[in-house]
Amino acid sequence: MREIVVISGKGGTGKTSVSASLAILANRTAVLADCDVDASNMHLAMKVEIEDRSIFKAGLEACLDSSLCKSCAICRTHCAFDAIQIENGNITIKSPLCEGCALCMELCPAKAITMKEKICGELYQSSSAAGYMIHARLNPGAENSGKLVRQVRLKARELAAKTGKQLIITDGPPGTGCPVISSISDASLALIVTEATVSGLHDMQRVIALCRHFKVPVAVCINKWDINKEKSAEIELFIKENDIPCFGRIPYDRKISESIFRREPFVLHSGAAAQALCDIWKELNLFFIRKEQ
Amino acid sequence: MICAVASGKGGTGKTFISSTMATAWKGELTLFDCDVEEPNARLFLKAETESVEEIGSEHPYLSDSHCNGCGRCASLCRFNAIMHSKGKKPLFFTELCHSCGTCMTLCPEKAIGRFVETSGTLETAHRGTMKILTGRLKTGNPLAAPLIKKILKKLDRTEENIIDCPPGTSCPFIAAVSPADYVILVTEETPFGLHDMQIAAEVLEILRKPFGIVVNKTENRVFHELNDFINKKKIEVLGRIPWSLETAQCLSRGELPEEKYSDTFAEIHLKAREDFQRKRGASL
Amino acid sequence: MKIAFSSMDGSPDSALEMRFGRAKYFVLYDTESREFSNYENQSSADAAQGAGIQAARNIVESGASAIISGHCGPKAFKALSAAAVKIFLIEEGGLSVKAALEKYLSGQVAEASNPDVEGHWI
Structure with missing residues (x-):
């Protein structure tokens, strides 16, 4: 199984936009996965239809039975997360702030607090023109995104096995935190999409270090490379010195923002950006052919 | 504002x-x-x-002489940050700790104190x-x-x-x-x-x-x-x-x-x- | 002595689960009576975090003094070592618990001295 994670x-x-375009180029040979569960967007990049949904639960949250509460506020004094607040004289628990440690439940003299499983989001299986897509939505403020990412990946693998697909294209989360680690661990390739800016270079360096640490092979492509050619050259020099292949440069093209607006991956339109994406696709396939030999 | x-x-x-x-x-x-x-x-x-x-963030540390190995801290910790096996002292995994204070507050022997571990920096x-x-x-x-x-x-x-x-x-x-x-x-x-x-x-x-x-x-x-x-x-x-x-x-x-x-x-x-x-x- | 195997469904014929912390069951084998039993590990498989440590606690609870699995991360390794549980890792995927046991009994599985993967293993 080939698993490409775009980060x-x-x-x-x-x-x-790059992930969605790769999905189109895969021409229904891939299962798509959106691991950016905090702000999943891949289902907006193309037209999809949700076929199946399931609830994602993780961790616990405190629940107050106000009929038992004597308003002693011991819970409030001890809560390390400021999740217990007083509103109009009543103790209330702010669900997004509660991390589920259960200290309040243990301390409550009136036994007015219980812990219940926290519903943290939903998991979806959808169909699109490019094939099946597994995506998810983490409830606002919920944590455990790493665990939801893992479920998205497992579901995608399951579906790939069931439908006989040999490729998974994953749209990864931004940053370098826990959800990114969960997205790349054990993947066949991390494709880093960077941009020709100071922060693009800096953040790319951090995410390369992360991939190296987790022993995931890395390739880079530079988006909007012609916005700042000097910065692009700097990025290319850096990756060359670190023996990381550059799979392509995507020129800045105003048609891309137009295509996002119309929910059509930009590779469907002619132009230099679409051509660059086709070249990246070719490089990806060559990478796997060489690797598997 | x-x-x-x-x-x-x-x-x-x-x-x-x-x-x-x-x-x-x-x-x-x-x-x-x-x-x-x-x-x-x-x-x-x-x-x-x-x-x-x-x-820094506050994390638990164990005062060995006070701990009787009862394991209550490990069973209370909802973040699986404490390992305990019978007859042994608990082992803390600070990387999983949410600094909620449950183990420190509820330890029957008051054997758990706090220590501060650097989690980042503040630059002025x-x-x-x-x-x-x-x-x-x-x-x-x-x-x-x-x-x-x-x-x-x-x-x-x-x-x-x-x-x-x-x-x-x-x-x-x-x-x-x-x-x-x-x-x-x-x-x-x-x-x-x-x-x-x-x-x-x-x-x-x-x-x-x-x-x-x-x-x-x-x-x-x-x-x-x-x-x-x-x-x-x-x-x-x-x-x-x-x-x-x-x-x-x-x-x-x-x-x-x-x-x-x-x-x-x-x-x-x-x-x-x-x-x-x-x-x-x-x-x- | 009891040996635990991370497994998908708890029977000796089920496949060896490669991820220690996410195993739904541990199959237990008693080297004296030569009998199999199992121990549920759902609490760890579902854990929001610290699955490896929860699984290690369950191993201790089950009374096993050795674990045979596919991979073991640093935190689980530390937790198991603290409880004096021996760790044996089989890299080869697709083995059944029984096949893994045979491999172990014939001395083909070496005791691990270090964790072999980073945390956050999918």
Whole structure:
């Protein structure tokens, strides 16, 4: 199984647009996965239809039975997360702030607090023109995104096995935190989409270090490379010195923002950016052919 | 006023807006860079770091002589941060610890104390009358929210503050917007931008935070879905910033187009203050 | 002595689960009576975090003094070592618990002295 995870370090570099375009180029040979569960966007990049949904639960949250509460506020004094607040004289628990440690439940003299499983989001299986897509939505403020990412990946693998697909194209989350680690661990290739800016370079370096640490092979492509050619050259020099292949440069093209608007991956339109994407696709396939030999 | 600048989606221009807004303010102001995984406001503002302070989180440590090996701490810990096997002393995994204090508070032998472990740094820099406080997460530390909370303890409510928030809508975002009086949500005129902004708006409603939006990189087209959302929710639009290649190039070099936007951002800031006053008045 | 195997469904014929912390069951083999039993590990498989440590606690609870699995991360390794549980890792995927046991009994599986993967293993 080939599993390509598209990541960027910095947000807004065009990760989702690249992933969606690769999905189109795969021509229904891949299962698509959106691991950016905090702000999943791949289902907006193309037209999809949700076929199946399931609830994602993780961790616990405190629940107050106000009929038992004597308003002693011991819970409030001890809560390390400021999740217990007083509103109009009543103790209330702010669900997004509660991390589920259960200290309040243990301390409550009136036994007014219980712990219940926290519903943290939903998991979806959808169909699109490019094939099946597994995506998810983490509830606002919920944590455990790493665990939801893992579920998205497992579901995608399951579906790939079931439908006989040999490829998974994953749109990864931004940053270098826990959800990114969960997205790349054990993947066949991390494709980093960077942009020709100071922060694009800096964040790419951080995410390369992360991939190296987790022993995931890395390749880079530079988006909007011609916005700052000097910065692009700097990026290319850096990756060359670190023996990382550059799979392509995507020129800045105003048609891309137009295509996002119309929910059509930009590779469907003619132009230099679409051509660059086709070249990246070719490089990806060559990479796997060489690797598997 | 404490004004947080946030966006559900990355790359919408949050740092550009918070930094430029800070430079447009006439008078003393503190800018908190709480994008602790990738803080770069200071780089745009070209201010040299003057001092670095280590910021820590409290974690449990065991006083061996008091522990009788009962294992209650391990069974109480909901984060699986404590290993206990019969007849042995517990073993703490601080990397999983949420610093909730449950084990310390409930240990029957009072055998668990606190120690502070560095989770990141706070860098101080100045630029004219602006003070820049940058939070930086130690590499490999997965928990950004506790660090952000610690850094924002430095907020002085009597003064003018801007918080540059981390992207997303999970715990770090909540930690950064929680102390704010008002939140400026930065969005783009795309289905991606709208979707992520809607999620952020939902969280702010749960937290009862007043907010307004800035639409960045606008182009000459009408995005009905965004307009419908704004009208339906009666959201204050603080400003629209047209897309400009010149600005994108300037930012790509790590420079802020301050002069070009000075008036625009002063106005956005003013509008935010007015909207805050109005909404606070309405809720009293 | 009891040996635990991370497994998908708890029977000796089920496949060896390669991820120690995420195993739904541990199959237990008693080297004296030569009998199989099992121990549920759902609490760890579902854990929001610290699955490896929760699984290690369950191993201790089950009374096993050795674990045979596919991979073991640093935290689980530390936790198991603290409880004096021996760790044996089989890299080859697709083995059944029974096949893994045979391999172990014939001395083909060496005791691990270090964790072999980073945390956050999918």
